[in-house]
Amino acid sequence: MDGFQNITVNSNKSEMNGTVEWRSPSNIALIKYWGKSGDQIPMNPSISMTLKYAFTQTEIEWSPRENSNEKVFDFYLSGDKVSSGFESKVKALIGRFALKYPVLNKLFFTIKSLNTFPHSTGIASSASGMSALALALLSVVKETSDFGGNYDDFTKEASYFSRLGSGSACRSLYGPYAIWGSGTSGIGNDEYAVPFHPHNDFLRIFDSILIFSKKPKKVGSTLGHSLMNDHPYRNGRIEQVHKNMERLLPAMEQGDFDTWQQVVENEAMSLHGLMMASSTPVMLLAPETIRFLNDLEDFRTGKGLKVAYTIDAGPNVHLLYALEHREIIQDFISNWVMDSKLNMDVIDDETGMGPKQLFE
Numbered sequence: 184m185d186g187f188q189n190i191t192v193n194s195n196k197s198e199m200n201g202t203v204e205w206r207s208p209s210n211i212a213l214i215k216y217w218g219k220s221g222d223q224i225p226m227n228p229s230i231s232m233t234l235k236y237a238f239t240q241t242e243i244e245w246s247p248r249e250n251s252n253e254k255v256f257d258f259y260l261s262g263d264k265v266s267s268g269f270e271s272k273v274k275a276l277i278g279r280f281a282l283k284y285p286v287l288n289k290l291f292f293t294i295k296s297l298n299t300f301p302h303s304t305g306i307a308s309s310a311s312g313m314s315a316l317a318l319a320l321l322s323v324v325k326e327t328s329d330f331g332g333n334y335d336d337f338t339k340e341a342s343y344f345s346r347l348g349s350g351s352a353c354r355s356l357y358g359p360y361a362i363w364g365s366g367t368s369g370i371g372n373d374e375y376a377v378p379f380h381p382h383n384d385f386l387r388i389f390d391s392i393l394i395f396s397k398k399p400k401k402v403g404s405t406l407g408h409s410l411m412n413d414h415p416y417r418n419g420r421i422e423q424v425h426k427n428m429e430r431l432l433p434a435m436e437q438g439d440f441d442t443w444q445q446v447v448e449n450e451a452m453s454l455h456g457l458m459m460a461s462s463t464p465v466m467l468l469a470p471e472t473i474r475f476l477n478d479l480e481d482f483r484t485g486k487g488l489k490v491a492y493t494i495d496a497g498p499n500v501h502l503l504y505a506l507e508h509r510e511i512i513q514d515f516i517s518n519w520v521m522d523s524k525l526n527m528d529v530i531d532d533e534t535g536m537g538p539k540q541l542f543e
């Protein structure tokens with residue numbers, strides 16, 4: 184299916200100049216998407232917490248393009264003109280949009296993007312970046328043609344296109360949590376994400392991100408996902424994910440922090456276990472990551488703290504915790520950083536409610 188069939192577009196509307204701007208957050212997966220096929224179809228369902236302060240802000244200014252062979256866009260990241268890497272992904276996403284919304288073939292775009300957080304820190308800039316870009320492009324479609332969908336259709340369509348840009352980006356469209364991928368008690372879809380609303384106790388979860396390394400990822404996510412194609416544990420992983428979804432969703436609906444902690448940490452370790460056991464073994468954890476997790480285990484034993492760690496495809500740790508244990512956890516983190524004498528950053532974030540349009 185190429186997008187949503189119920190959205191009709193009439194390109195006679197003639198707003199051939201204008202500016203739109205969106206702010207879209209990153210997200211952190213609690214149950215991990217790892218493995219895909221075809222057109223960014225996930226091997227398994229995943230669920231993420233939407234972040235509040237880690238976001239990308241993207242402005243698109245558009246104007247008429249006389250000749251379809253002319254340059255399509257200029258892309259600026261934090262004020263600098265970018266001509267490689269991310270630019271090819273921007274180009275590919277504009278191409279996908281133009282297949283469904285040919286009005287875009289008549290336009291030139293000046294795209295200006297900035298992130299509120301540093302690169303390569305364990306916060307997915309592809310999730311915030313691709314979702315902000317998809318929202319802005321869809322707004323251009325809306326301004327230049329009769330977009331026949333309502334707000335929900337618009338968000339779903341933006342989630343659909345965000346997925347084509349970077350799989351996990353489709354979850355950034357919804358807060359406080361988003362599910363992507365089919366197969367969990369009828370919830371979820373492989374082509375776009377849906378929102379998930381937990382018990383009130385999970386509405387404000389803090390996320391302290393311990394940055395043990397700012398080096399670019401050793402393994403890009405395309406290669407990482409491909410390691411699941413012939414992975415000896417593939418079937419076991421699929422079974423495990425479904426069981427984890429079936430445990431986590433009711434736990435989060437009921438305010439059950441113990442189950443939440445078990446599942447979230449099991450997912451982080453499984454992701455890294457899968458990487459280590461791939462045909463090309465991948466080790467992304469740093470010695471500090473392991474030391475921190477061991478010290479956390481010693482510190483929290485017997486305290487009944489509402490805290491769980493998770494780790495994406497890198498060495499940095501996201502420590503997730505409830506408001507009532509904010510002080511004790513933040514003290515633990517500051518003491519640990521001081522004792523370790525590491526010159527490292529900790530970024531604080533929390534549950535967010537999703538994207539926001541700034542300018543139309």
Ligand code: PMV
Nearest residue numbers: 212215216349350351404496
């Ligand atoms: O969206 P991608 O292709 O960058 O993959 C993201 C994979 C993980 O971050 C490791 C897990 C996830 O579900 O976000």
